[in-house]
Amino acid sequence: MTQPLPAHARVVIVGGGVVGCSVAYHLAKLGLTDVLLLERRQLACGTTWHAAGLIAQLRASINMTRLARYSQELYGALEAETGVSTGFRRNGSISVALTAARMEELRRNAAMARVHGVEAEVISPAECLDLHPMLDLTGVVGGVHVPLDGQGDPSNITQALAAGARRLGARIVEGVKVTGVIREGGRAAGVETAQGRVTAEIVVNCAGMWARDFGAAAGVAVPLHAAEHFYMVTEPVPDMPAHLPTLRVPDECAYYKEDAGRILLGAFEPVAKPWGMEGIPEDFCFDDLPPDFEHVAPILEAALARMPALNGVGIRTFFNGPESFTPDDRYLLGEAPELPGFYVAAGFNSVGIQSAGGAGKALAEWIVEGEPPFDLWDVDIRRMAPFQAGKRFLRARVSETLGLLYADHWPYRQYATARGLRRTPFHDRWAALGACFGETAGWERPHWFLPEAARAAGETAEYRYSWGRQNWFPHSAGEHRATREGAALYDLSAFGKIRVEGPDALAWLDLVCAGDPDVPAGRLVYTQWLNARGGVEADVTVARLSETAFLVITPAATLRRDMAWLTRAAPEGCRAVAVDVTSGEAVLGLMGPRSREILAAATLDDVSAEAIPFGAVAEIELGMAPVRIHRVSYVGELGFEIYVSADFAAHAFEALWEAGAPLGLRPAGMHAMDSCRLEKAFRHFGHDITDEDHVVEAGLGFAVKAKRAPGRFGPFIGRDAVLKARETGVSRRLVQFLLEDPEPLLFHGEPIWRGETLAGHVTSAAYGHTLGGTVALGYVETSPEESVEDLLAADWRIESGSGRHTARASLRPMLDPSGARMKG
Structure with a gap:
């Protein structure tokens, strides 16, 4: 019989997989024991139970590695704490390379491991064989050994976390379906269940494959989609050594795990099979999907050659189970920007076991403290745009992202699927000029241009990846030189644009800006938004358009994050609004020492240094189009950002291009902008500055006006x-x-x-x-x-x-x- 539900809990967690149980455990560890976890059927019954249980330490960034390492430490100690075996043991791992390019990636990973504090050693083919005698060395050029990587039992880890949470005072109730989210006062206020409603201050979506639909019911975009995921378990392998390290052969899309005298062979095929397009079946519980031998036959064939001892050994289990994947292979964590009080921990891209301990701890601290414990931008749900939760988009993208986990992790690699959604008004003109496009937040932006002579010779504007100088390197170098020596034209339309307007607009911005936004109309300010620790929450430009109207310019990738930060910092009774106006204006960046000369040739207005000094905002006519000029530069040269409404954008482009052609104007892409900004040591949010990086440490103290008098809502945050x-x-x-x-x-x-x-x-x-x-x-x-x-x-x-x-x-x-x- 299902336990009766309380009428209220401070936190309600929806979903009883390993992640939900980890969140409950860590909240209780922090002393927040009024926690109710609701599982529609049984703990671990969705995807957790069939996970392979690999627990690696090294991830793509320092903080993701910090979380994965914590998971290992936690699972190693849980058994002693709870009495429930987790099956955790450190058997190590080996990743082998079959190409020089993959070996370069592994060497770089090993170097990065030192930053992360992870023990990793580059090893020869012979050393690979010493560590894993079942490996056939054909084609192997080397590998990396991580001796403290581990593995565990996913279901038992889940049960151990649940036992620990219960022991600390949290309640876990199985067999309760959550049917909706209660919204009151603009925030999450509890859940509706088949057994009645439970009010709450916080709702946490840990619903796994169901997280997208559960989020949608609350008005929250949770971009993830299930895909079929395959592994096979052999019959006992004769004379197999015990305690073999996990073996990864990413060039063959496969991993091998010793499993009680058997081999578990897992596949990350290049083109995956999305599943559950019409929704996850209501009765799905400890279920698997129909086998598809043909789909993974190439991987199985390569595996028999890579591990000859498997020839003649039968397959005990051919397993096909669904896993949740996100559009960028990084999980979703944090408070939803659409709905305060609604948190998400979902979409773990087949690394849920190794991530769950750290992710649960980080989210619990976020809930208790009201802010992330450190930089979690890699997995912050605010990085996602609502359109990325669309079914057709997700279905197309996850067919690619599953395979990318084992594909070569080339620098500058671009997604091939679900492209072309957001195009600027200049898209076709850039394409005609030889643009190779990249994608950020759905926006198609020129990354580099293939010159006309190369196109005439039959070359195509597409990436050819390597760890050295890629095919676009000389072309981007030309764009860089044009920016430094002549003039270049960039498409900056993807900039996030937030219009803040009302009687209290200045006082509101004065509260969030570390710089002083109280400048005359027609001026702009470069500033950071800080948290209470002095960490950088946003890196923006604020243009004052009038006494009561401002325009905040922010990177395309951080628009949702910055909008959420701004709106949640609004004081009670603030008489102003913030509106996303990104799509209303296109932006051209005219940059270089000849940019003023070109601009002057395209307008009858005065564009001299006296008329438009650095930091000015001015309205002029470009050709016959009304535009607004922001005199600012991210490349370190004389430059103008030209804002034009979408309906006038084509004309403005034509007027500028016609004026610039005789003066050597050439198109330039994001690679040239990046190389130019790095020469000027200009920071990039998400890489060089994050909410964990103090603004003074980041060398941005010059932009902070800490001695100014507090505004009407008090001193600025931080x-x-x-x-x-x-x-x-x-x-x-x-x-x-x-x-x-x-x-x-x-x-x-x-x-x-x-x-x-x-x-x-x-x-x-x-x-x-x-x-x-x-x-x-x-x-x-x-x-x-x-x-x-x-x-x-x-x-x-x-x-x-x-x-x-x-x-x-x-x-x-x-x-x-x-x-x-x-x-x-």
Whole structure:
């Protein structure tokens, strides 16, 4: 008989898989014991029960690795705490490479592991065989061994977490279907169930495959879709060594796990099979899907050659079970931007067991403290746009993302599916000029252009990936030089644009902006939005359009996050509104020393430095189109952002292109913008600055006006943290580096060495065509007492897959440190 439900709980968790149980356990650990977890049938019955139970440590970023490592530590200790065996053991793992490119990726991963504090060793083919004697070495060029990787029993881990949660006071009730979410006062206020309603302050969506539909019922976009996922378990293998490490052969889309004298062979096929397009069956519980031998036959055939001992061994189980995948292979965590009080932990892309411990802990701390415990932008649900929860979009995309888990993780790799959704008014013109497009938040943006001569010779504007200089490298170099020496035209239409208007608009922005937004109409301010710790929540430009109207310009990828941060910071009684107006205006970026000359040729208005000084906002006619000019630059050159309503955009483009053609204007893409901004040491949110990075550590203290008088709603958020850092100094700093050797390439995550001491990591990097080498930004450990001279004079080296490379360090931009070029 189902237990009676309470009328109220402070937190209601929907879904009793490993993630839901982890959230309940960690909330109770933090002392929040008024927790009710509701499971529609039985714990672990959705996808958790059939997981392979691999528990790796190394993930794509430092904080994701931090969470995965915590999962291991937790599972190792749970048995002693709860008396429930988790089956956890550290048997290690080996990933082998069959190509030079994959080996380069593995070497870079091993270098990154050092930043993460994960023990990882690059090993030879012979050493691979020593560790895994069943491996056939044909084609193997090397591997990486992670000795402390582990594995466990997914169902038992779930039961152990549930036992721990109950012991600490949380309630877990099975056999209760949640039918809806109660909304009151603009926030989640509980759930409706088949047994009645339960009010709550917080609702947590841990519904796994059902999370998208449950979110939709609450008006929340939760972009995930189920896909069929295959593995096979053999009959006992004769003479198989015990305690073999997990073996991954990503070039053959396969992994091998020792399982009680048998081998579990798992597949990550390149083109997956989405499942559940019409919804997950109501009675789905500990179920599997029909087998499809033909679909995975190529992987099975390769496996028999890779592990010859399997030939002649029967298949005991051919399993096909659904797993949830997201549009970018990263799970969804955090408070939904559409509905305060509604949290999500779902979409774990076949790494739910290794992620659940850390994800549950992080979300519990987020719920209790009201903010993420550290930078979780990689998995923050606010990175997703609502359209990405569309069924057709998800069905197309997850057919690709499952396979990408084992595909080569090339730098600059672009998704091939579900493309072309959001196009700027200039899209067709860029295509005619040879654009190769990339995608951000659904927006198609030119990343680089193939020159006309190359197109005439039969080349096509498409990526050819490698770990070296890719095919677009020389073309982007030309765009970079045009930006530095002549003029280049960028499509910036994907900028997020938030119009803030009303009698209290200034007071509202004064509360959230670390810079001072109280500038005259017709001026703009570069500023950060901070949290109480001084971490950077947003990196924006605020243009004052009138006494009561402002326009906030933010990166395309962070629009939803920034909108949520702004609206939730609105004081009670604030007489102003914030509206997303992104799609209403297109934006062209005219950049370079000849940009003013070109602009003047396209307008009858005065565009001189006196008429439109740096930081100005001005309305002019471009051709015959009314446009608004923002005099600002992200590339470090004289430049103009030209805002034009969508209906006038085509004419504005034509007028500018006609004026610029005789003066050498050329199109430029996002790769050129990135290389230019790195030469100027301009920060990029999500890489160089996050909510975990203090604004002073990030070298952005110049943009903070901490001494200004508090506004009507009080001092700006984060002011005390800024003043404290200025008083006590900082123990880490963001530094610009230039490799002395012009050949190596860096991307992000590479270790930074000070002598023989690991001192930090690269946050972003690109080749600086003007400076003549790879330019990187990265945080390094220092001390408040250390002088700038000593910091810069240290022996700095940055490690890539090919070794450690000497680097020159600077705290000022290496290119035009005074900013004279863009302010002239």
